[in-house]
Amino acid sequence: MPSQTTAASTAVTAPGATAAPDCADRAGVSQPPEHADEVTERTRAWFALHRRDLPWRDPHAGAWAVMVSEFMLQQTPVARVLPVYESWVARWPEPSALAAExxxxxxxxxxxxxxxxxxxxLHAAATSIVQRHGGQVPDDYEALRALPGVGEYTAAAIASFAFGRRAAVLDTNVRRVLARVxxxxxxxxxxxxxxxxxxxxALLPSAQRDAAAWAAASMELGALLCTAKTPDCARCPITELCAWHRLGRPPHDGPPRRGQIYAGTDRQARGRLLAVLRESRSPVGKPALDAVWHAAEQRERALAGLLADGLAVELRxxxxRLP
DNA sequence: GAGGCGTGGAA
DNA sequence: TTTCCAAGCCT
Structure with missing residues (x-):
């Protein structure tokens, strides 16, 4: 996202507003903004009709499946996740199966x-679940948050989607929706x-069930209609309640975000090297790695990075090979 | 807190 | 073709 320091800071927050439990005493309790209930109710109604039938949303999928999907969906589009997700949960239907690998x-x-x-x-998280949680994905935010690879968003998402907990799920979609509305x-x-x-x-519906539905619905709204580049306001259930729409959809006015380059970067070099290891069942010699990235200095830096990150190991x- | 970390599809 | 980016996390 482009930088926008005042984005949500102008949101309707009552005197001494806040949310995070750990600083609630300092900041007080915030009141919901105008039309909060209408926003959440309309969005949930829209979701009931238009939600995508994704496999991890199957009520029988289970918490582990939800957790796997959330890891895969971090910065990766749904369409690319689907096939890998399916084979993953088929091969490792529970944390202990993955931890054993x-x-x-x-x-x-x-x-x-x-x-x-x-x-x-995800593998490390599965191991931790086996060692510390009896092989069951923990159902509370703090325990989830303590797992490797589980940050604020993912912990809230698993708590909400897998266990129906009342949690503020703030991913990039929800943040965009709230910024606009x-x-x-x-x-x-x-x-x-x-x-x-x-x-x-403050927006979180008081009933657990409604809160969980709102979390999923607001994410879906951002993913399907209130998108970054071409929002479909005509089909949006809350256009009349949306401040950005009411203002005529003013474009972002802050400093433009620097587009991330990829070609020629260390990241691409790492990707090339790791692909060689991934696709080989047996350990590979240095020449095989040298062959996929010409620039020696960068190649060595990338390899050192992979080793440091534990994505590759060097044999005697x-x-x-892979770890 | 800014920067590093993959990939490939869409506009 | 080039640009932009898609359900973040960690240091």
């Missing part, structure tokens, strides 16, 4: 989803602010 198997099964450290973290700006700030947490908490004979 070498971490390299997780990296291999991750395929080309990108950010392969997520595969390593309540702050009248096109995009939220670069990073999650206290004001956004306060707003999201100087060959390399």
């Amino acid at each position: 070498e971490p390299g198997e997780a990296v291999r099964a991750w395929g080309r989803l990108g950010y392969p450290r997520r595969a390593l973290r 309540f702050s009248g700006v096109e995009f939220p700030a670069d990073s999650l602010t206290a004001a956004e947490r306060a707003l999201a908490t 004979d100087g060959t390399y």
Whole structure:
């Protein structure tokens, strides 16, 4: 997102608003903004009619399946996640099955989803679940948050989607929706602010069931209609309640976000090297790695990075393989 | 808190 | 073709 320091800070937050439980005593309790109930109710009604039938939303999918999907969906589009998700949960239907494998198997099964450290973290999380939670995905936010690879968003998402808990689920979609509806700006700030947490908490319906439905619905609204580039306001259930729409959809006015380059970067080099390891069942020699990236200095830096991250290991004979 | 970390589809 | 980016996390 482009930087926008005032994005959600202008949100309707009552005196001493906030949300995060850990600072509630300092900031007080926020009141929901005008039309909060209408926003959440209309969005939930729309969701009931238009929700995508994704496999991890199957009531029988289970918490582990939800957790796997959330890891895979971090920065990766649904369409690319689907096939990998299916084979993953079929092969490892519960945390203990994955934990019993070498971490390299997780990296291999991750395929080309990108950010392969997520595969390593999911494996580590499964191991932790076996060791500390009896093999069952924990059902409370704090325990989830303590797992490797589970940050604020993912912990709230699992708590809400898998266990129906009342949690403020603030992903990039929800943040964009809230920025537009309540702050009248096109995009939220670069990073999650206290004001956004306060707003999201104030919006949370009091009934657990409604809160969980709102979490899923607001994400879906951002993913399907209130998109970053071409929002479909004509089909949006809350256009009349949307500050950004009312203002004529003013474009983001902050400094433009620097587009991330990829070609020629260390990231691409790492990707090339790891692909060689992933696709080989046996350890590979240095020449095989040298062959896929010409620039020697960068190649060595990338390899060192993979080793440091635990995505690759060097054997005594100087060959390399997945961990 | 800014920056690093993959990938491939869509506009 | 180039640009932009898609349900973040960690240091």
